[in-house]
Amino acid sequence: MAKVRVRVSTGEACGAGTWDKVSVSIVGxxxxxxxxxxxxxxxxxxxxAEEDFEVTLPQDVGAVxxxxxxxxxxxxxxxxxARPPDAWFCRWFQLEWGPxxxxxxxxxxxxxxxxxxxxxxxxxxxxxxxxxxxxxxxRHEELKARKEMYSWKxxxxxxxxxxxxxxxxxxxxxxxxxxxxxxxxxxxxYSAFTELxxxxxxxxxxxxxxxxxxxxxxxxxxxxxxxxxxxxxxxxAFFASQFLNGLNPVLIRxxxxxxxxxxxxDEMVAPVLGPGxxxxxxxxxGSLFLVDHGILSGVQTNVIxxxxxxxxxxxxxxxxxSEAGPLLxxxxxxxxxxxxxxxxxxxxxxxxxxxxxxxxxxxxxxxIHEALTHLLHAHLLPEVFALATLRQLxxxxxxxxxxxxxxxxxxxxxxxxxxxxxYSALCLPEDIRARDVGDIPGYYYRDDGMQIWGAIxxxxxxxxxxxxxxxALVQYVTMVIFTCSAKHAAVSAGQFxxxxxxxxxxxxxxxxxxxxxxxxxxEGFIATLPPVNATCDVIIALWMxxxxxxxxxxxxxxxxxxxxxxxxxxxxxxxxxxxxxISREIGERNRSLALPYIYMDPPLIENSVSI
Numbered sequence: 085m086a087k088v089r090v091r092v093s094t095g096e097a098c099g100a101g102t103w104d105k106v107s108v109s110i111v112g113x114x115x116x117x118x119x120x121x122x123x124x125x126x127x128x129x130x131x132x133a134e135e136d137f138e139v140t141l142p143q144d145v146g147a148v149x150x151x152x153x154x155x156x157x158x159x160x161x162x163x164x165x166a167r168p169p170d171a172w173f174c175r176w177f178q179l180e181w182g183p184x185x186x187x188x189x190x191x192x193x194x195x196x197x198x199x200x201x202x203x204x205x206x207x208x209x210x211x212x213x214x215x216x217x218x219x220x221x222x223r224h225e226e227l228k229a230r231k232e233m234y235s236w237k238x239x240x241x242x243x244x245x246x247x248x249x250x251x252x253x254x255x256x257x258x259x260x261x262x263x264x265x266x267x268x269x270x271x272x273x274y275s276a277f278t279e280l281x282x283x284x285x286x287x288x289x290x291x292x293x294x295x296x297x298x299x300x301x302x303x304x305x306x307x308x309x310x311x312x313x314x315x316x317x318x319x320x321a322f323f324a325s326q327f328l329n330g331l332n333p334v335l336i337r338x339x340x341x342x343x344x345x346x347x348x349x350d351e352m353v354a355p356v357l358g359p360g361x362x363x364x365x366x367x368x369x370g371s372l373f374l375v376d377h378g379i380l381s382g383v384q385t386n387v388i389x390x391x392x393x394x395x396x397x398x399x400x401x402x403x404x405x406s407e408a409g410p411l412l413x414x415x416x417x418x419x420x421x422x423x424x425x426x427x428x429x430x431x432x433x434x435x436x437x438x439x440x441x442x443x444x445x446x447x448x449x450x451x452i453h454e455a456l457t458h459l460l461h462a463h464l465l466p467e468v469f470a471l472a473t474l475r476q477l478x479x480x481x482x483x484x485x486x487x488x489x490x491x492x493x494x495x496x497x498x499x500x501x502x503x504x505x506x507y508s509a510l511c512l513p514e515d516i517r518a519r520d521v522g523d524i525p526g527y528y529y530r531d532d533g534m535q536i537w538g539a540i541x542x543x544x545x546x547x548x549x550x551x552x553x554x555x556a557l558v559q560y561v562t563m564v565i566f567t568c569s570a571k572h573a574a575v576s577a578g579q580f581x582x583x584x585x586x587x588x589x590x591x592x593x594x595x596x597x598x599x600x601x602x603x604x605x606x607e608g609f610i611a612t613l614p615p616v617n618a619t620c621d622v623i624i625a626l627w628m629x630x631x632x633x634x635x636x637x638x639x640x641x642x643x644x645x646x647x648x649x650x651x652x653x654x655x656x657x658x659x660x661x662x663x664x665x666i667s668r669e670i671g672e673r674n675r676s677l678a679l680p681y682i683y684m685d686p687p688l689i690e691n692s693v694s695i
Contacts, residue, residue, distance in 0.1 A: 090137045091134060091136050092106075092122065092135050093174070095173035095174070097131065098131070099170070104156060107121045107153075108152065110150075111150040112145030112149055148205060149205075155195050174192075174195060175644075189203040191203055192645075283300065286617065292616060295606075298586060299314075307584075312679045318439060324412055325411060331453045332453040333529035333575075342401075343399065345399075346428075355430070356432075357414075377398050377448040377452060379456075393592045394597065395448070395451065395593070398416055399416070401413070401416075416441040427599070434601070443590060447592070449589065455501075458575045459494065460501060462568075462576065466692070510567060533571070542658070570684055573689040579629055583622060586622075590614055591619075591622040595608070636690065638686065638689060638691065639690065640686065640691075
């Protein structure tokens with residue numbers, strides 16, 4: 085017989101405690117103990133509490149491998165006012181059976197209803213003999229054998245094997261938004277709707293009367309970045325800079341030869357390049373860049389307020405004059421097939437012709453960003469990673485711990501992009517090389533992203549070196565972490581900043597793309613832009629999606645102490661130090677920028693997609 089102290093920690097969230105009865109059994113190299121109840125008079129597991137229990141084991145189970153947790157409703161009636169048997173949020177278990185002999189079992193999950201859960205110890209503190217290589221090997225082999233005794237379902241008890249639930253309420257508590265977050269989220273939505281309704285914008289289906297009237301809308305929770313965009317949205321240099329550091333900084337690529345369907349001539353661009361300068365010479369110098377929205381060609385469009393909407397598939401040629409000079413637009417073609425009804429717009433055209441062409445490009449940026457860069461790449465793909473992790477890995481596994489077109493048009497775009505999406509496009513260093521934009525100045529998404537990629541890549545190299553494809557695994561894990569954290573922050577956090585002044589990022593267009601030059605006027609420009617109610621709907625949605633509703637967990641910070649071993653703790657500390665240094669460098673650079681790039685500053689990046 086052996087006496088063991090069992091210490092249990094319950095989470096602090098509302099409803100984390102339970103009246104259900106909890107028992108444990110210890111699985112070791114020499115067998116498994118019977119279930120031992122953790123019981124005393126009254127409620128044992130209250131929110132935020134740490135409870136101690138003295139238990140006696142009838143036999144020696146050898147070196148401890150796992151802890152089985154069993155939870156059932158109480159047999160006796162509950163006290164007056166107590167809720168029926170419900171979920172319990174368990175933070176961790178700890179076993180102590182003498183000085184220097186303590187094992188920690190991280191849990192950090194909701195346990196709903198009756199059932200079993202098997203936890204693996206985290207080796208927070210072990211006696212000196214446990215470090216002996218022979219014992220470690222023996223424990224590894226025994227653990228492998230013992231795992232085969234339990235169905236895999238035991239390790240993922242409660243996780244859905246498919247997301248075909250009728251409502252969000254039916255989802256497991258561990259993958260739902262917390263009640264606190266949910267309440268904050270809907271409170272923000274309600275306050276936003278109320279504000280815009282009072283201002284008379286919310287249900288207005290007509291056109292904006294003027295750009296001046298739009299400024300009244302702009303005062304809806306404006307930010308310093310949004311104010312900068314209001315002042316500079318018509319400028320060519322700012323228009324071009326958004327391909328580098330705006331919401332969709334992943335399309336621009338160096339142009340080595342002009343596409344045959346984009347017949348720009350030397351005469352067209354002479355006012356920008358200067359007399360006697362040829363496009364071929366600039367192509368050879370590597371100073372021309374292309375943004376092609378061709379994937380939008382022929383895509384299905386939406387109907388808003390009973391009116392069909394329109395889309396374009398523009399091509400934009402850009403010019404980098406020198407290392408110190410700004411990136412500038414040279415030419416814009418709004419459709420993919422050249423012809424007399426598809427003019428090439430130039431900076432030398434009339435003000436409203438050129439502004440309208442740039443605004444069509446910004447509308448294409450909105451569509452590509454929301455459907456592909458944000459929804460597909462930064463949400464749907466991370467969902468695949470998350471579900472694969474939940475289904476295939478135990479919670480103690482290191483990877484688990486780290487870790488205007490309408491719906492029809494969006495679906496069509498996603499299908500098109502999935503057919504051409506490849507692995508290298510998801511890995512930032514390879515993507516930068518493929519687009520040949522490694523040396524374009526002022527590309528802060530690239531600069532900050534490469535630093536964070538490097539920091540993340542050094543983090544999963546803690547995996548065992550015995551894996552035959554270690555480097556490939558490190559690259560893959562880095563891609564997953566980067567996509568779910570830094571890339572999502574880069575393409576999500578600035579949505580409201582970019583769209584609150586709607587002409588900078590119109591979500592839809594009510595008139596078709598122009599087929600000739602010289603016809604654009606201020607009233608026609610406004611008539612092309614979204615109606616008032618559609619503007620309000622999008623701005624509210626993007627305001628909500630850009631703001632984390634509390635309970636933030638920045639990159640590299642893990643309040644749930646899944647990592648208790650010394651090696652990963654050292655890796656976490658090193659990772660955090662590197663992120664602090666990156667943040668310090670970003671802050672120093674931003675002090676000299678008129679528009680600071682903050683979206684990949686580590687303290688502002690969430691550990692994973694959280695909104």
